Amino acid sequence: MGRKLQVISVALLALWILPLFAGISRAQVTDEELQKIEQATPAKATVQPAKPRKLLVFNLCNGFKHSSIPYWDKALEIMGRKTGAFTVVVSSDMAMFRPESLNQFDAVCLNNATRLQFDEPLRKSLMDFVKGGKGIVGIHAATDNFYEWPEAAEMMGGQFAGHPWGGGKTWAIKIDEPNHPLMAAFKGKGFKIKDEIYRTKPPLYSRSKQRVLMSLDMSDGPTRSAEGVTPEDADTGISWVKSYDKGRIFYCSLGHNNDVLWNPAVLQHYLDGIQFALGDFKVDTKPKPLVSSGKGSEMDELFAKIKTYDWGQSRASLTDVSDLVRKSHGSPEERSKVEKSLLEVLQSADATYAGKQFVCRELSIIGTEQSVPVLGGLLTDEKMSDMARYALERIPGAAVDEALRNALGKTSGKVKVGIINSLGQRRDGKAAAAIGALTGDSDQMVAGAALGALGQIANAEATKVLAEAKGKWTGKLQLVALDAYLKCADRLVAEGKKDQALAIYKELYKEDQPKPIRTAALRGIVSITKKEEK
Amino acid sequence: MQRRDVSRRQFLKTAAGLAAGAVAFPYIVPSSVLGSNGSVAPSNRIVMGCIGMGGQGTGNMQGFLGNNDVRVVAVCDVDKRNRDKAKKIVDDKYGNTDCKDYLDFRDLIARNDIDALSLAMPDHWHSIPAVMGAKAGKDIYAEKPLARTIREGRAICNAVKRYGIIWQTGSQQRSDDKFRQGCELVRNGRIGKVHLVEVGLPTGGGSDNKPVQPVPEGVDWDFWLGPAPWVPYRGVMHWDWRWMLDYSGGQLTDWAGHHIDIAHWGLGLDLTGPVEIEGKGVYPKDGIFNAATEYKFTCKYAGGVTMIVANDRQVTHGTKWYGEDGKWVFVTRGQIKANPPSILNETIGPNEKRLYVSRDHKRNFLDCIKSRQQTIAPAEVGHRSISVALLGEIAMLTERKLRWEPDKEVFINDEGANRMLSRPMRTPWHL
Numbered sequence: 001m002g003r004k005l006q007v008i009s010v011a012l013l014a015l016w017i018l019p020l021f022a023g024i025s026r027a028q029v030t031d032e033e034l035q036k037i038e039q040a041t042p043a044k045a046t047v048q049p050a051k052p053r054k055l056l057v058f059n060l061c062n063g064f065k066h067s068s069i070p071y072w073d074k075a076l077e078i079m080g081r082k083t084g085a086f087t088v089v090v091s092s093d094m095a096m097f098r099p100e101s102l103n104q105f106d107a108v109c110l111n112n113a114t115r116l117q118f119d120e121p122l123r124k125s126l127m128d129f130v131k132g133g134k135g136i137v138g139i140h141a142a143t144d145n146f147y148e149w150p151e152a153a154e155m156m157g158g159q160f161a162g163h164p165w166g167g168g169k170t171w172a173i174k175i176d177e178p179n180h181p182l183m184a185a186f187k188g189k190g191f192k193i194k195d196e197i198y199r200t201k202p203p204l205y206s207r208s209k210q211r212v213l214m215s216l217d218m219s220d221g222p223t224r225s226a227e228g229v230t231p232e233d234a235d236t237g238i239s240w241v242k243s244y245d246k247g248r249i250f251y252c253s254l255g256h257n258n259d260v261l262w263n264p265a266v267l268q269h270y271l272d273g274i275q276f277a278l279g280d281f282k283v284d285t286k287p288k289p290l291v292s293s294g295k296g297s298e299m300d301e302l303f304a305k306i307k308t309y310d311w312g313q314s315r316a317s318l319t320d321v322s323d324l325v326r327k328s329h330g331s332p333e334e335r336s337k338v339e340k341s342l343l344e345v346l347q348s349a350d351a352t353y354a355g356k357q358f359v360c361r362e363l364s365i366i367g368t369e370q371s372v373p374v375l376g377g378l379l380t381d382e383k384m385s386d387m388a389r390y391a392l393e394r395i396p397g398a399a400v401d402e403a404l405r406n407a408l409g410k411t412s413g414k415v416k417v418g419i420i421n422s423l424g425q426r427r428d429g430k431a432a433a434a435i436g437a438l439t440g441d442s443d444q445m446v447a448g449a450a451l452g453a454l455g456q457i458a459n460a461e462a463t464k465v466l467a468e469a470k471g472k473w474t475g476k477l478q479l480v481a482l483d484a485y486l487k488c489a490d491r492l493v494a495e496g497k498k499d500q501a502l503a504i505y506k507e508l509y510k511e512d513q514p515k516p517i518r519t520a521a522l523r524g525i526v527s528i529t530k531k532e533e534k
Numbered sequence: 535m536q537r538r539d540v541s542r543r544q545f546l547k548t549a550a551g552l553a554a555g556a557v558a559f560p561y562i563v564p565s566s567v568l569g570s571n572g573s574v575a576p577s578n579r580i581v582m583g584c585i586g587m588g589g590q591g592t593g594n595m596q597g598f599l600g601n602n603d604v605r606v607v608a609v610c611d612v613d614k615r616n617r618d619k620a621k622k623i624v625d626d627k628y629g630n631t632d633c634k635d636y637l638d639f640r641d642l643i644a645r646n647d648i649d650a651l652s653l654a655m656p657d658h659w660h661s662i663p664a665v666m667g668a669k670a671g672k673d674i675y676a677e678k679p680l681a682r683t684i685r686e687g688r689a690i691c692n693a694v695k696r697y698g699i700i701w702q703t704g705s706q707q708r709s710d711d712k713f714r715q716g717c718e719l720v721r722n723g724r725i726g727k728v729h730l731v732e733v734g735l736p737t738g739g740g741s742d743n744k745p746v747q748p749v750p751e752g753v754d755w756d757f758w759l760g761p762a763p764w765v766p767y768r769g770v771m772h773w774d775w776r777w778m779l780d781y782s783g784g785q786l787t788d789w790a791g792h793h794i795d796i797a798h799w800g801l802g803l804d805l806t807g808p809v810e811i812e813g814k815g816v817y818p819k820d821g822i823f824n825a826a827t828e829y830k831f832t833c834k835y836a837g838g839v840t841m842i843v844a845n846d847r848q849v850t851h852g853t854k855w856y857g858e859d860g861k862w863v864f865v866t867r868g869q870i871k872a873n874p875p876s877i878l879n880e881t882i883g884p885n886e887k888r889l890y891v892s893r894d895h896k897r898n899f900l901d902c903i904k905s906r907q908q909t910i911a912p913a914e915v916g917h918r919s920i921s922v923a924l925l926g927e928i929a930m931l932t933e934r935k936l937r938w939e940p941d942k943e944v945f946i947n948d949e950g951a952n953r954m955l956s957r958p959m960r961t962p963w964h965l
Contacts (some may be wrong), residue, residue, distance in 0.1 A: 221816045225848065229814070311766050312745040319819040326933060329950060357763060365953060380852055386960050390763060393958035396949060418961030425958070445962055460663040476644065483669050486696065513626040516671030520696045 023346075026066075029074050030456035036262035038082070039076045042359045045085035046184075046281060053086040055137070060092035063114035066141055071261045072111045075282035076274075079267065085275055097122045099129075107135030107203065107248075107277040110142035111234040112255070118149060122242055130155065130247035138251035139270075143200055144335045155244050157210040157251060158200025158237065164228035165216070167256045172220030173238055177213045181240065181283045182276060185268035196256035199236060208289040210242035210249075234327075235290065236267050239269065242275060243285045250277045282355070288325075299324075303341045304356060307351040318358050335366055343374050364394040371395065376403030385415045393422045401428040401447075406484070408434055414490030415456040417449040424453025432457050436465035439481075440472075447473075455484030464528050467504075482508060482517045489524055498528050557647040557805045563685030574603045580793035580903055583608035583672075584652040585663055586630070587637045588772050590677055593702070597896045598652060598675075599627050603898065608648065610636035614774070616751030637754060639663050643670050650903060651737035653677060654704075657724035658762045660685035666714060668693035671869030673700040675899045678791025680913065682782070684943060685956035687917040687924075694913040700884045702909040705795045707867070709895035715878075716853070716865035717800035723875050723887045725857025731797045734849035738777060738827035740818040744768040761927040761959035770822055774954045777823035784825025784843065785929050791916065792922030794843060797853045798864065798922075799889070800964060807922060807940035808833035808841065815930035831926040836940075843926055858912045888902050928954045 003433045029037075057076050066309045075088045080086045086106070101110070110116075116125065129135060136155070146152035153159045161181040165171045168524050175383065179186035195218060200496050216236040239252035249338060250273035254266050259265070263424040270367050275281035288298075302324075305317035321342075328334040342359045351359075363371050367410055371391065404423050408431070411419060420438065423429035435457070438450035451473075454462040466485040471482045484502060492501035501524065508521035569800045580603055582774050587609055588775060598604045606627075609620040617635045624633035636642045643651070643666055651667045653660070653676040661681045667674050680703060681687035694701045702961045705714045720728060746766045755767050770897040775781040776788055798804035805928050813831020818824055830844035842950040852866025855922070864871045882888060890917045892898035902909045921943075937946040945951040959965075 219816065219819055221847070224816060225828065225830060231814075234933075312743055312768060314743055315821050316820045319817075326931075329932065329934070361763070364958070365950065389961075390958045394953040394956075396953075407765065414961045421961065421964035422958065424964065425956070449962065455842075463662065476640075479669055488939060490696070514671075516669060516697050519698050520669060523696065523698050 001171065021235065029070050033071070033258070033262075033460045034078075037267075038078055040262075040264040040267050041075065041079050041082050042263040042268050043082065045083040045105045046268075046272050046275055048280070049280045050212050050277075051081070053106045054104060054281065055080065055086045055274065055278065056096060056102070056108045057089045058092065058096065058113050059090065059109050059111040060094065061112070062117060063087035063144055063452060064141065065114070066112040066256060068140070068255055068258050068261065069112050071258050072139055072255060075188050075261050075267065075348070076109065076111070079271055079274075082202040083247055083271060083279070085140060085271065086278055086285065091325075092117075095322055097125055099125045102126070105129075105134070105272070106279060107137055109274070109277075110145070111139050112141040114488035115147070116145050118152070123149060123152070127151065127155075130249075131245035133246035133279070134245075134308055135248040135279060136276045137274050138249070140196075140198065140253055140255040142251060143198055143253075154209075155249060155396050156204075157242050157249060157476045158198075159242055161199045162171075162197050162228065163196050164226045164233065165223065166226075166320045167194070169226070169309070171197055171226075172217035173214050174217035174219075174280035176212050177211070178289075179282065182212055182239075182272045183213050185265040185272065186214070190214075191265070191522070193254065193260070193266075194257060195254050195260050197236065197238065198253045199233060199281065200253075205237055206289075207237075208287050208292055209214060210237075210240040211285050211287055212237040212240045214238045215499035222429045234331065239273070240288070241283065241285045246266075247276050248279065248285070250274065291422070299337075299341055300405070303345055306345050306355045308350055309355045309358065310352050311354050321358075326383045328366060334367075336370065339363070339366055339368060339370055342447070343371060346374055346378075356384065357387050360391045364392035364438065367391050367395045367399050369399045372397070372399045372403050376400075376407065379403065379412050382414070382415055383412070386418060389418050389422045392405050395417050401426060401430065404428070406432060408469075412446075413443065414445070417445055420449040420453050422448075424456035427457050429457060429459045432459055432461035432465070438464060439469060442478065448477055450478065450513065451484050455487040457489045458484075463488040463504075464491070479514060479517070482514070486517065486520050493524070493528065504526050550629055563849070565780055568613065570788060575908050576605070577633070579603055579605040580900060581647055582606045582650045582652060583610065583642045583645065583648045584620065584654075584804055585610040585651055585652060585657070586655035586677075587611040587613075587616040587643060588654065590704075591652065592616075592620055592623065594652050594654055594677070594896070596623065598900075599624065601897065601900055606633065608634045608636060608642050609637045609644065610642045612637060612748075612754040614660070615750075616676055616772075621829070626891060637688075637757070640666065643672065643746075643881070647853040648672060650674065650700075650899075651676075656758075657682040657787065658780060659760050661690055661965060662761065664690045665693045668697045668699050668701075671697055671699060673899075673903045675702045675704065675896065676916075677704040678916060679783075679787050679923065680916040681920065682787075683915075683956050684924050685919055686965065687920060689942060691913045691917050695730050699904065700899065700902045700909060700947070701913040702895065702902070702915065703791065703911040703919075705791045705911045705916060705919065706895035707796055708799065708890075709794050709892040709898060710867075711807070711893065711955050712868070712870045713796050713865055714891065716863050716870050717791065717796065718802040718882050718887070719863050719880065720855045720857075720873070721802055721889065722882055723830075724880055725855060725861035725863055725872075726859060727857050727859050727862040728801060728839055730840050730842070730856040731801060732844075732849045732854045733793045733797050734844060734854075735793060736785040736851065736852040737847050738784045739821040739828060740825070743820065743822040744770060744822045761957075761963040763960060774823075777825045779824050780791075782825065783923060786826060786843070786927065787923045788918050790843075792817075793851075793853045793866075794841075794922045795911070795919035797841060798856070798915075799921055800853070800855055800863075801835075803835060803837075804918050806835070807918055807943075809836050809926065809940065810834040810935065811925045811929040812935040812936055813843075813926055813929050814933070815927075817931075822965070826927070829926070829928055829930060831898040833922060833926070840962060841922070843922065889945075925949045 076088050080088050099522045119418050143158050172192050174190040177183050216223055240248045276283050301527050324338050333383050346359045374386045375392050378384040415460035435450045439447055441447045489501045505521045505524035508517050535553050606624050611617040621633045621635045625631050650673040749767045749770055811833050815826035815829040817826050828845050833841040854864040856862045862873050889909045898910050932951055936951050
C-alpha cells in the first residue's frame with residue numbers, strides 16, 4: 001500500500017512539474033513547421049488597423065496543457081508581423097492582468113490557457129478592460145476556465161464540458177453564417193477537419209446570447225455518432241462572436257492539433273476574429289437564436305416555406321420544422337408555439353395540400369386539444385378529412401372523441417367510414433350507440449366499418465348491438481359481424497365475465513356457423529374451461 | 535407456445551400422433567389437406583393463393599410450386615405487370631391457364647377453396663390482408679417484418695391466436711443449420727452467461743427529390759398506397775418503397791426479421807422485448823428517401839442482457855453474442871465463428887436444450903399446416919423480432935431514452951412515444 005502511494009505521488013509530482021518545462025517546449029516548433037505556418041498565414045490584414053494594435057497572448061495553464069500552445073504563440077507572432085494587423089506580447093504571468101499592464105493592450109488572447117485563477121482585484125481589472133471596450137480572443141481550451149467566476153464564464157459564451165470529438169478523428173463542420181464577414185475564409189462551404197472539438201453546454205452556450213458562426217454538422221454520421229454524444233449535443237458551436245457591454249468576444253474551438261496551424265482557412269478565420277476583437281473589423285454580433293426559442297419572424301419565415309412546399313421539391317424546410325417539433329418535447333411553451341404555427345399553415349387559404357399534409361403528420365406527434373377545433377373542422381372536408389384524422393387519431397383526450405362523434409352525422413361514404421374507423425381505433429365507448437345504428441346502413445362499406453369498430457370498442461353497448469342483430473348479415477359482412485362479436489366475448493373473458501362469454505362462444509360454435517368462426521369459438525370455450533379446471 | 539423448444543423425440547411423437555393430445559389449441563383441418571402421406575391426390579393438396587407478386591413474393595411462390603402437395607390457384611397484385619408474370623409462371627408449371635389473377639386481395643381471400651396464403655407486400659400492407667386472411671381461417675406464410683407498427687403486429691398475433699391458424703414468418707434464417715447451431719451453443723451456456731449481443735444490419739442510402747410523374751400503365755397507385763397517406767406517384771414503388779418511412783423503416787426493419795430474430799432466438803428472449811431503448815439515427819434531411827441510413831441503438835432486457843443494433847459501418851454484419859471470459863459466438867449468412875474456435879466442435883448433449891429443427895422454411899410451413907403444429911417462426915416470434923427495430927426507430931425519431939413494458943406493450947411515462955405505436959389509416963382501410 002505504502003509503495004503504491006509512493007508511485008502515485010511520484011506520478012503527481014511529474015504532472016505538477018511538467019508545466020514548468022513549458023518554456024522548453026516552445027523550442028519544439030521546428031523550422032520546417034515554422035515555415036508551414038508562415039506560408040499558411042494570410043499575407044495582409046483584412047482591414048487596415050485604425051491605429052497600432054497590441055495583443056496580449058496569454059498561455060498559463062493551471063489545468064490541462066495543450067501541446068499546440070507554442071505553435072499558437074509563434075503563429076500569432078508571425079500573423080502580427082506579416083499582416084501588420086497587431087503586435088503581440090506572449091506571457092504566462094498573472095501580473096499582466098493588473099490594470100497598469102493590461103490597459104496597454106487592445107485585446108487579450110487566451111491561448112489554450114486553462115483554469116486561470118483571478119483574485120478580486122484582477123477580476124475587476126479584466127471586467128473593466130472588456131466592458132470598457134476592449135476584446136477577448138479565445139483559442140480552443142480558452143473555455144476551460146472561470147468555473148468559480150460565473151460572470152467571466154458568461155462573458156466567454158461557453159464552458160468546457162468534455163470533448164466527445166477527439167483530436168484523432170475527422171469531424172464535419174457546417175457554416176451557420178455563410179455571409180458573415182468573419183466566415184469569408186470558408187467561402188460558405190462546410191468542411192471536415194481532424195481536430196478536437198469542445199462541448200460547451202447550455203445555458204452558458206446559447207444562440208440567444210452570441211452569434212454562432214459555425215458548428216458541428218450532425219448530419220454527418222461519424223460526427224453525430226461519436227462516443228459519448230448525447231441528443232443535447234445537437235447544437236455544438238465551433239466559433240462565435242458576441243458583444244459584452246462595450247467589449248468584443250471572439251472564440252473558436254479549433255486549434256488542439258498542431259497541424260491546424262498550417263491550415264490557411266483556419267488562420268484566416270482567426271485573423272478576422274482577432275481584428276474584430278481588436279476593434280478594427282466591425283461585424284454584426286447580434287445573436288440569432290434557434291428558431292424554436294427565437295423571434296417570431298424567423299419562425300414565420302420557415303413556416304411560410306411549408307405553405308409553398310410541393311412534392312418533388314426540396315423538403316429541407318420540412319426537416320427543419322420536424323426538428324423543431326422534436327426539440328419542443330418537454331417544453332410546453334415551445335410546443336404550444338410550434339403547434340400554433342402549424343395550425344396557422346393548416347388554416348391558411350394559400351397553403352398547398354402537400355404542406356398541409358406535412359402539418360397534419362407533425363400535429364399527430366405534438367398536437368394537443370388546442371388543435372382539435374381546427375382539425376375537427378376539417379373532418380367533413382373530403383380532401384382533408386384523412387389527414388385531419390391522421391393527426392386527431394393520435395391526440396389523446398375526450399375533446400378528440402367528441403369532435404369525431406360530431407362529424408359522424410355530417411358525413412357519408414368513404415369520409416364517414418374513416419371517422420368510424422378512428423372512433424373504433426380509439427375505442428370510444430360513447431360512440432357505440434351511434435356506430436351501432438350504422439351497422440344497418442344501406443352503404444355496405446359503412447355497415448362493415450361500423451361492425452369492425454364495434455369489435456374494437458367491445459363494451460356492453462357494442463355487445464348488445466351485435467347480439468341483437470347477429471344472423472342479420474350475410475355474405476362478406478357476416479364474417480365481419482361475427483368476428484366483432486367474438487372480440488366482445490374475448491373482452492368479457494378479460495373482464496372476468498366468463499359465463500356471458502361462454503354463452504357467446506357456444507352460440508358461435510353451432511354447426512350452422514362458418515368454419516373459421518367455429519374454430520375461434522371452440523378455442524374460446526376450451527380456454528375458459530381450461531382455466532376453470534385450474 | 536410453450537412447446538417452442540421441443541426435443542426431437544417429443545416433436546416426432548406429436549407429429550406422428552396427434553391423438554397424443556399434445557395439440558396446443560383446437561383446430562378444424564380443412565378437408566382438402568387431410569391425409570398427408572404418399573402420392574398427393576388433388577383433394578389432399580394445400581390450395582394456395584399468393585398476394586404480392588414482386589421479387590420476393592414471386593420467389594416464395596416458386597418455392598411453393600416446387601412442393602407437389604401444393605396447388606397455387608390464384609395470384610394477386612396491384613400492378614398488372616407483376617400479376618401477368620406470376621400467372622404465367624403458375625400456368626406454365628401446371629400446363630394450363632387455370633391460375634386466376636386478382637387486383638383486389640379481398641376477392642382472393644373470399645374464395646372458400648383456398649386453404650393457405652403466401653403474403654409478400656410492402657410493410658405498410660402487411661397487417662390488413664394478414665388479419666383478414668386469419669379471420670377467413672387461412673393458414674399464412676408472410677414475409678418479414680411482421681408489420682409496420684407494433685399495434686399492427688399485435689393485431690396480427692391476436693387474429694392468428696383467435697382463429698387458430700398456422701403462421702410462418704419469412705425469417706428463413708431459422709431454417710438454416712448454422713444459425714441454429716450458433717443459437718444452441720449460446721442457449722446451452724457454451725460461452726457462459728451472455729451479457730451483450732451485437733446485431734449488425736446493412737447501411738442505407740439517400741436519393742434526390744424525384745419529380746411527380748404519371749403512374750405506369752397497369753398500376754393501381756391508390757391501392758398500392760392503401761392505408762398510407764395519399765401522395766402522388768414519383769417513380770418510387772417496387773423495391774425502393776423500403777427507404778420511405780410511410781411504407782417501411784429502411785434497412786433496419788428489412789433485416790431486423792433476420793439478425794435480431796436470431797439474436798432473440800439465441801438468448802431465449804423471442805417472446806418478450808427490451809425494457810429500455812436509446813439510440814441515434816441519421817435521417818436524410820432532403821430527398822425522397824427518409825429512412826435512417828446510419829443507426830445505432832441500445833436495448834436493455836430485464837435479465838440484464840444488452841443488445842446493440844447498428845448499421846454495418848458501426849457493427850459487423852451478423853449476430854454476435856458475448857459471454858464470459860472473452861468467449862463469443864458470431865453467426866451470419868454462410869459463416870459461423872467463435873472464440874475459442876473449439877466451441878464450434880462441441881455437440882449438444884441429449885439432456886440439453888435442443889432448438890426446433892427445420893431445414894426448409896416453406897416445407898416447415900406446409901408440414902405444420904397438416905400437423906397443426908407450431909411453425910419455426912410463429913407470429914408472436916416475428917412480432918417480437920420486429921418490435922425491437924420499431925422501438926429503436928421510435929427512440930431514434932424522438933431522440934429520447936425510452937422505457938418499455940414488454941408485457942403491456944406500452945412506453946412508460948412517454949405519451950408522445952406511445953402515439954407512435956400505431957398509425958392512423960387512410961379510409962376505407964382498417965384492421
